[in-house]
Amino acid sequence: MDDPLLRLEDVTKDYGERVVTRVLHGISFTLSSGGFTALIGPSGSGKSTLLHLLGLLDRPTSGRILLRGCDTGELGQHALGRLRGRTIGFVFQFHHLLPAFTAVENVMMPILADRGRADDEMRGHAIGLLERVGLADRMHNRVTDLSGGQQQRVAVARALSMTPALVLADEPTGNLDTQSGDQVFALLRQFNREQGTAFLIVTHDPCLAARCDRIIELVDGRITSDRSGGDGQWDSASDRRDGRCGD
């Protein structure tokens, strides 16, 4: 049997040294290639912590995280960083773009950081991505000159620049107005369908979750439900206004 893209085996995470707080209690699940998953749960349920573990930014207190069958706990910091850069893309709630750089430079940055040297092919690839997120005419602007929605679309393009197998998105639409949010969400869906990139989206928004293929719900550091979502056919902006959102 093929190894799943990402497998969590009984993962726990504690914080604090004198007063130990267990944030995650024995989490196990797998993410398969090309999946489109929502991670929901109330504030403080451990979503962000889980996301950081999945993104190999942090290490679990116990349990194993396997990326394509490889135990990430056995990797050194440097190897882990390289693996992260090449396999996983991030979209944060606050776009977290580098303000000193233009849109196209921001999109190139992960490739540049990985290979160490800029070339024309890299630039062409970044321009192609920006065209796909509809920012062909803005690519040489400083990212600080772009609107919130545009910035988030640049962030999506950046997350995809290394053609990762998995993109982790933390409230990618949380800071945007409905229209921009829908635009960004539609882009994620589009890349998922066209390139087979797996997505895991952390969200508060049940409407957004409902449009994913699978919904994992986290409460108090435990998975309370893991079910398939809606069919993704929602044309949500109007639906939401009609209050027709939900399961």
Place this chain on the structure above:
Amino acid sequence: MPFEWIVAIRYLREGRAQSLLILAGVAVGVGIIVFLSALISGLQVSLIDRTLGTQAHIVLRRPDEMPRPLLERDGPVAVTAHVERPAQRLRSILQWQQVLDSVERMPGVVALTPTVTGSAFARQGTANRAVLIRGVDPAGFLRIIDVGSKITAGRFDITGTDAVVGSELAAALGLTVGDKIRLSAPDDRSEVFTIRGIFDIGNKDANERWVFVSLRSGQTLLDLIGGVSTIEVKVADIFSAESIAQRLSARTGLEADSWMKTNTQLLVGLRSQNTSSYMIQLFVIIAVALGIASVLVVSVVQKSREIGILKAMGTPTRRIIRVFLIEGALVGLVGSVLGVALGAGLSLFFASLAKNPDGSPTFPVDLNLALFLRASIIATITGVVAAAAPAHRAARLDPVEVIRYG
């Protein structure tokens, strides 16, 4: 262009006011180093030039006569004996022609000339002055001490019974070019000379006492027919004079005095001047380093979120470190280029402020490429070293913390 350079240059351009301030700081520091070095080495060069204007780099003469004790010094029996030191007569260097050949072959020696030097009296009417006869070969001697260019009247012509005297002596005896003067040496050897030139080499004692005559006249007057009392030597590198003197002494068995030995106080003075100059430079470098470090620390704090993002994207830690080291190096390099210009400008301005009557600057400055390169290299290395702490601070940033709370 490599990732590290792209990011470093962009960050420096981004932090305009900060970058400009720190560049100014480095420039002022480097400017002070350049100015101070130029001024001090300029003063030292002119001081040494003035000292060596009246003396040869190395003077070779016969060792003093000493009676040979008849008892073995290290013998088993201790004998107390009083050994009287004899009065030293003027004696010729033995086989000086061969000695001349052997000195000439010593590496580092660029010119040498045999001379006879001894005391005499100069008489003009009833006036009487003690003088130092310097019997020289004019062509050879002028290459050792350039009296030719210090002639104030007449010319340096000492053929036959012609002589050249110093300005003080000329004034004391009321001599002008063309006048006659009687030189009397011990044992009633005396001769009348015609003054052909008067020199002023900037040293009162020499101006008062030196009388140049031809080597042959000197030998006759001082009763050293066919002999020479000293061999004066010029070397290529003036600071190697002492070591060459020691080697010459070992090779020829003569006593060799270098200018460094006869001017110990001057050298001690120069050395302590150098030490204080280095101390000042050291503290300037430390101040510059602290300035660069503090600006970069602030920059790391300001950019901690961006650094966290770069790390989250998989940027290797060593690349992040290099970004800040390059920033430090660039600040040091660019600042030092500005500083060299500033220091050079300041030096030239200072040199132009005060001038001697002959038009040469009172405070001569010594600006050269080596100094500029040294200052730039020091500033660049200082920049890299100063950036080390901020760079490691950046490297230690945990992307999770930054993303969560940033």
